[in-house]
Amino acid sequence: MNIYLKKLIKEKFIKPLKVLDLGAEDFLDVDHLRQLNWICEGVDINNGVDLEKYFLSSNYPFDLVFSNYVIHKIKNREQFAKIIFDNLKKDGWFFIHTFDKTDENSQSVLTEGYLYEILSNQGFRNIKTKVFSFYDNQENHKRWHKILEATGQK
Numbered sequence: 049m050n051i052y053l054k055k056l057i058k059e060k061f062i063k064p065l066k067v068l069d070l071g072a073e074d075f076l077d078v079d080h081l082r083q084l085n086w087i088c089e090g091v092d093i094n095n096g097v098d099l100e101k102y103f104l105s106s107n108y109p110f111d112l113v114f115s116n117y118v119i120h121k122i123k124n125r126e127q128f129a130k131i132i133f134d135n136l137k138k139d140g141w142f143f144i145h146t147f148d149k150t151d152e153n154s155q156s157v158l159t160e161g162y163l164y165e166i167l168s169n170q171g172f173r174n175i176k177t178k179v180f181s182f183y184d185n186q187e188n189h190k191r192w193h194k195i196l197e198a199t200g201q202k
């Protein structure tokens with residue numbers, strides 16, 4: 049599971065609640081969180097949810113909405129921010145990981161400033177962004193990335 053997401057959960061939540069993963073792919077994070085007693089939903093284009101279109105889960109609102117390595121693939125990023133916002137409970141937290149523009153191994157055009165702007169325009173508060181280097185040690189990956197992280201609250 050994404051260790052930075054795990055850290056946010058440890059800091060912000062005292063017990064397992066309800067979580068939504070946008071772009072869940074193989075549901076690894078979802079499965080891990082389910083084992084920790086979170087009530088989980090994961091969506092992906094592979095299970096019929098196209099996040100280029102507006103999406104409000106029938107299970108909303110969630111205490112935590114996260115999305116790892118998806119937003120750089122999405123064209124309508126303002127709407128993506130709205131999807132996160134609308135699926136969250138008031139005071140709920142979001143967590144985004146994506147690749148920064150300076151990442152030589154991805155084609156991302158996203159910068160910290162741009163991501164901050166669309167999230168604050170959406171109405172999120174306590175937004176924090178950072179860029180850091182991370183070595184992806186997974187089989188068939190084995191490369192450095194520049195990760196862009198954003199967290200914040202509705």
Ligand SMILES: C[S@@+](CC[C@H](N)C(=O)[O-])C[C@H]1O[C@@H](n2cnc3c(N)ncnc32)[C@H](O)[C@@H]1O
Pocket residue numbers: 070071072073074091092093094097098099100115116117118121122
């Ligand atoms: C690099 S994978 C990341 C998967 C997972 N979140 C993780 O951290 O390992 C990107 C995922 O985004 C999904 N995706 C890409 N475009 C999408 C779209 N328009 N709507 C929904 N999911 C999309 C892909 O199907 C894929 O599962």
